[in-house]
Amino acid sequence: MLTLRRPLLDICLYLLLPAGEGRILGYNNGFHYQDISNGNGNGEIYFNGVRLFVESPQSSVSATRGSSVTLPCHYHYEPELATPRRTRVKWSWLPANTVTTTVPPEAFTRETEVMVAMGNRHRSYGNFQGRVRLRRSAPGDMSLVINELQLNDTGRYRCEVIDGLEDESVTVELELRGVVFPYYSQKGRYRFNFFGAHQACQDQDATLATFEQLFTAWEEGLDWCNAGWLADGTVQYPITTPRDGCGGADLDPGLRNYGQRHRLLHHYDAFCFSPSVKGTVYFLNHQTQLNFTEAVRACVNDGGEIAKVGQMYAAWRLMGLDRCDAGWLADGSVRYPITKARANCGPSEPGVRSFGFLPPYLKFGVYCYR
Ligand SMILES: *[C@@H]1O[C@H](CO)[C@@H](O)[C@H](O)[C@H]1NC(C)=O
Numbered sequence: 474m475l476t477l478r479r480p481l482l483d484i485c486l487y488l489l490l491p492a493g494e495g496r497i498l499g500y501n502n503g504f505h506y507q508d509i510s511n512g513n514g515n516g517e518i519y520f521n522g523v524r525l526f527v528e529s530p531q532s533s534v535s536a537t538r539g540s541s542v543t544l545p546c547h548y549h550y551e552p553e554l555a556t557p558r559r560t561r562v563k564w565s566w567l568p569a570n571t572v573t574t575t576v577p578p579e580a581f582t583r584e585t586e587v588m589v590a591m592g593n594r595h596r597s598y599g600n601f602q603g604r605v606r607l608r609r610s611a612p613g614d615m616s617l618v619i620n621e622l623q624l625n626d627t628g629r630y631r632c633e634v635i636d637g638l639e640d641e642s643v644t645v646e647l648e649l650r651g652v653v654f655p656y657y658s659q660k661g662r663y664r665f666n667f668f669g670a671h672q673a674c675q676d677q678d679a680t681l682a683t684f685e686q687l688f689t690a691w692e693e694g695l696d697w698c699n700a701g702w703l704a705d706g707t708v709q710y711p712i713t714t715p716r717d718g719c720g721g722a723d724l725d726p727g728l729r730n731y732g733q734r735h736r737l738l739h740h741y742d743a744f745c746f747s748p749s750v751k752g753t754v755y756f757l758n759h760q761t762q763l764n765f766t767e768a769v770r771a772c773v774n775d776g777g778e779i780a781k782v783g784q785m786y787a788a789w790r791l792m793g794l795d796r797c798d799a800g801w802l803a804d805g806s807v808r809y810p811i812t813k814a815r816a817n818c819g820p821s822e823p824g825v826r827s828f829g830f831l832p833p834y835l836k837f838g839v840y841c842y843r
């Protein structure tokens with residue numbers, strides 16, 4: 474219990490140094506720790522029999538993009554202490570596997586700092602600077618408030634409370650509310666390698682779905698018999714009604730998993746994740762039907778832009794967009810969103826109906842985003 478751990482020392486250094494210098498010092502001999510420790514020099518005696526508890530009532534929190542979220546974290550001592558101790562708090566973050574680059578995945582398995590705080594002093598880091606604070610609504614409340622949530626803020630957050638001698642932590646998962654949708658290339662089925670899939674989702678204002686997101690979508694009823702890339706580099710598809718050609722009729726419902734595939738050489742579709750959209754997706758009122766070029770221009774003339782597939786799915790799923798008129802979308806596909814299934818508006822379940830990619834001279838309505 475009395476060993477000094479590296480993270481603890483690092484925190485002390487960060488707080489002692491002016492902005493930007495904390496990271497330069499990689500190692501120290503504990504001198505700084507002595508400098509700012511709780512003071513009386515016999516903390517270990519003081520601490521006999523007292524235990525630090527760090528807790529969170531929620532192990533996962535979900536929120537919408539652009540909103541604020543609170544990740545709960547509280548600490549207390551048992552037995553209760555008569556005099557308050559100077560406690561340090563460090564929030565760090567392990568990004569969800571939505572970050573996809575050519576760097577091997579191990580590069581992303583390291584936690585990075587979000588914020589460290591000691592007393593009333595605190596510092597936030599990187600992309601979190603200016604967007605995070607501690608809630609401090611009661612003694613021991615170290616809940617982290619994040620403003621202006623971004624698509625890439627998802628992942629596992631660790632609340633670490635450090636008391637010089639003890640160091641306890643709890644983790645809270647942050648998910649964005651959104652919708653998973655399958656996506657395939659304009660060139661046809663199974664044309665994306667991993668990087669192509671990543672780009673295709675981005676082009677639709679979405680990201681490659683994580684395993685957890687696809688699993689949740691499957692729990693909510695998604696059934697799709699085409700394999701697609703996920704953010705972790707695996708290829709899977711969700712089946713709720715087992716049947717031949719989709720893993721077999723004898724197999725239980727679930728995610729069919731091809732495992733890790735070669736990111737360059739193997740080709741599949743993609744599962745994208747679209748978080749809630751800030752703006753509105755709407756069917757443009759226009760006297761005549763439009764070809765694709767006219768559709769793009771009509772949305773611009775209306776003060777918006779032609780909607781992307783991810784925006785259409787988010788509006789359908791999260792805002793109840795329902796319209797039985799086929800319209801162009803930005804990728805050159807023609808679709809319409811149905812939340813209340815009815816006659817002449819496609820199958821008996823809700824969904825975004827798709828005619829796929831159509832020749833641009835054909836005439837339809839258009840869905841815009843503003
Ligand atoms: C996360 O997204 C924001 C805004 O979209 C961007 O500025 C930032 O660089 C991204 N951070 C990472 C780590 O990709």
Ligand SMILES: *[C@@H]1O[C@H](CO)[C@@H](O)[C@H](O)[C@H]1NC(C)=O
Pocket residue numbers: 764765766767833834835
């Ligand atoms: C769409 O119609 C316009 C005329 O309104 C025409 O100039 C344009 O070439 C057409 N685009 C396509 C893709 O057919």
